[in-house]
Amino acid sequence: MNTTHLETSIKPSVAVIGGGIIGVTSAINLLKRGFDVTLIEKEAIAAGASTGNCGLMAVGEIVPISKPGVLSQVPGWLTDPTRPISVRPLHAITMTSWFMQFLKAGRPENVQHIAKGLTQLSAAAAQAYQPLLKSAGIEDLLQPYEVLYLFDEQKEIAEGQYDWDLRLKYGFNSEFLDHKALHDLEPEISQDIACAMLMKGWDYFADPARLTKDLARHFVEQGGRIRIDKVAQFDKQPNHVTDLTLESGDVLSADYYVIAAGAWTPLLSNKLGDYIPLEAMAGYNTTIAKPNVQIKHPLLHHHGGFVITPMEMGIRVGGTLELGGLNSKPNFKRAQAIVEKAQKILPNLQNEDAKEWVGYRPMMPDTLPVIDRSPRFNNVIYACGHGQLGITYGAISGELVADMITSEASMQMDMSFYRADRF
Ligand SMILES: Cc1cc2nc3c(=O)[nH]c(=O)nc-3n(C[C@H](O)[C@H](O)[C@H](O)COP(=O)(O)OP(=O)(O)OC[C@H]3O[C@@H](n4cnc5c(N)ncnc54)[C@H](O)[C@@H]3O)c2cc1C
Structure with missing residues (x-):
C-alpha cells in the first residue's frame, strides 16, 4: 500500500x-x-x-420540479413508464422520505424560497463561465442561439402560466414568436407547431462532454x-x-x-x-450523427419533456426524468419514444447512425x-x-x-x- x-x-x-x-x-x-x-x-x-446531457445554459429554469399541483400527477408517474416523468414502482418503496420532502418542497411558499436560491446561481452562471472558457481556449463551445419553447396551439401557453409568472418575477424574460416568426427562424420545424417562446439568455454548449x-x-x-x-x-x-x-x-x-x-x-x-x-434521476438521449436536418436553436416542446439540441457531433434528442435508482436496468424505450416525438417536430429528422445513452442526474428533493x-x-x-x-x-x-x-x-x-x- x-x-x-x-x-x-x-x-x-x-x-x-x-x-x-x-x-x-x-x-x-x-x-x-x-x-x-x-x-x-x-x-x-x-x-x-x-457527458450526455442536453448542454443547455438553462439560466431561467428557476422553477423547481416539485410545485403546486404536483401531487395529482404522481399516480401517472407510477403507472405509465412512457411519461416525461416516471417512477419505477419497486424503487418508489425505498424513497418514501425523499418523496415526502419532494412534495413539501412544492408548497407555494417553499417554491418562492427555492426560486430565489436558483435565481442567485442563475444570475451569476453565464458570467462565471467566461474566464474558464477563455483560459482553456474553448469559447467556441458556447453557441449564441437561445432555446425555443414550442407549442402545438397558442392556448397551451396559459397551461404553464405559473412557470411563466415565476420566471418573470425573478427577472427571466421570454419573447413570443408567432407561427411566421418561428418558421422564418427555423424553417425545418413542422408547420403543425403553432408558436414559440424564445427563452432569453438560455444558450447552449455544442458538446458538454x-x-x-x-x-x-x-x-x-x-x-x-x-x-x-x-x-x-x-x-x-x-x-x-x-x-x-x-x-x-x-x-x-x-x-x-x-x-x-x-x-x-x-x-x-x-x-x-x-x-x-439525493436520488439518481435517469435521463436518456439519442445522438444522431446524420440527422438530415439543420437547426440552430435548441428546441423544447411544451408536452414533450425533452430537448432537441444541435450539437457539433449531430442532433441530440435528450431528456425525460426517471426515478429508479442507480442500479436499475435502463429502459431505452424511453430514448426511442422521445426520438419519435422529435420526428413530429422535425419531420425530416432521420434516426440513422444514432447512439443511445443513459445518465443519472443528482437530484435533491427541492x-x-x-x-x-x-x-x-x-x-x-x-x-x-x-x-x-x-x-x-x-x-x-x-x-x-x-x-x-x-x-x-x-x-x-x-x-x-x-x-x-x-x-
Ligand atoms: C438527459 C440529461 C439531460 C440534461 N440536460 C442538462 C442541460 O441541458 N443543462 C444542464 O444544466 N444540465 C443538464 N443535465 C444535468 C447535468 O448533466 C448534471 O446536473 C451534471 O452533469 C452533474 O454533474 P456532476 O459533476 O455533479 O455529476 P457527474 O457528471 O455525474 O460526475 C460525477 C463523477 O463522479 C465520479 N464518482 C462517483 N463516485 C466516485 C468515487 N467513489 N470515486 C471517484 N469518482 C467517483 C463518477 O464516475 C462521475 O464521473 C442533464 C442531465 C441528463 C441526465
Whole structure:
C-alpha cells in the first residue's frame, strides 16, 4: 500500500472527488487560488451525467420540479413508464422520505424560497463561465442561439402560466414568436407547431462532454493532477477527515476534501454519517450523427419533456426524468419514444447512425444543489445535487466551492439555500 501525502509543497492541498463538470470546475478554481489539487475520478473524466446531457445554459429554469399541483400527477408517474416523468414502482418503496420532502418542497411558499436560491446561481452562471472558457481556449463551445419553447396551439401557453409568472418575477424574460416568426427562424420545424417562446439568455454548449474534458485538460496543463481510481473509504478524526483510501489500496492525504460525486454522492456521504437525500434521476438521449436536418436553436416542446439540441457531433434528442435508482436496468424505450416525438417536430429528422445513452442526474428533493461544508467534518465540502441544472451551474459552483475553502465571500451570496443539513 502506498500513502501519498498531497502536501508536497507549502501549498495547502485539496482532493476533489468526481470528474464531472462540478468536480472539474471546483478543481480549476482551487488551483487558480493557489492550492495543490488532485482530482480523483473512478472511471474517466465526464463518465457520468456531464457527458450526455442536453448542454443547455438553462439560466431561467428557476422553477423547481416539485410545485403546486404536483401531487395529482404522481399516480401517472407510477403507472405509465412512457411519461416525461416516471417512477419505477419497486424503487418508489425505498424513497418514501425523499418523496415526502419532494412534495413539501412544492408548497407555494417553499417554491418562492427555492426560486430565489436558483435565481442567485442563475444570475451569476453565464458570467462565471467566461474566464474558464477563455483560459482553456474553448469559447467556441458556447453557441449564441437561445432555446425555443414550442407549442402545438397558442392556448397551451396559459397551461404553464405559473412557470411563466415565476420566471418573470425573478427577472427571466421570454419573447413570443408567432407561427411566421418561428418558421422564418427555423424553417425545418413542422408547420403543425403553432408558436414559440424564445427563452432569453438560455444558450447552449455544442458538446458538454468536450466542455468537461477540455476544462480537465486545462486543469492538468496548469499543474493539477488527475488520478483514475475510486474513493473507497475515509479515515476520520472527530472533526476532520485525515485521509482517504482508494480502491487500488493507495491512501491519499489532503488538507481539504471536495465531494462532487454526482448521483453517487450518497455512497460517500453515508460513510461520513452525513445525510444528503439525493436520488439518481435517469435521463436518456439519442445522438444522431446524420440527422438530415439543420437547426440552430435548441428546441423544447411544451408536452414533450425533452430537448432537441444541435450539437457539433449531430442532433441530440435528450431528456425525460426517471426515478429508479442507480442500479436499475435502463429502459431505452424511453430514448426511442422521445426520438419519435422529435420526428413530429422535425419531420425530416432521420434516426440513422444514432447512439443511445443513459445518465443519472443528482437530484435533491427541492431542486437546489448542496454547496456546503459537511455538518460533521470541517475540512469536507459537498458540491452535489445539481439535478437538471449541473451544466448551467457548473462554473459558478466551482467558484463557490473555492470561496468556501478560502472563506471568501466574493459573490456575497446567501449560501444558506445550499446547506448540506437543510433536511
Ligand atoms: C438527459 C440529461 C439531460 C440534461 N440536460 C442538462 C442541460 O441541458 N443543462 C444542464 O444544466 N444540465 C443538464 N443535465 C444535468 C447535468 O448533466 C448534471 O446536473 C451534471 O452533469 C452533474 O454533474 P456532476 O459533476 O455533479 O455529476 P457527474 O457528471 O455525474 O460526475 C460525477 C463523477 O463522479 C465520479 N464518482 C462517483 N463516485 C466516485 C468515487 N467513489 N470515486 C471517484 N469518482 C467517483 C463518477 O464516475 C462521475 O464521473 C442533464 C442531465 C441528463 C441526465
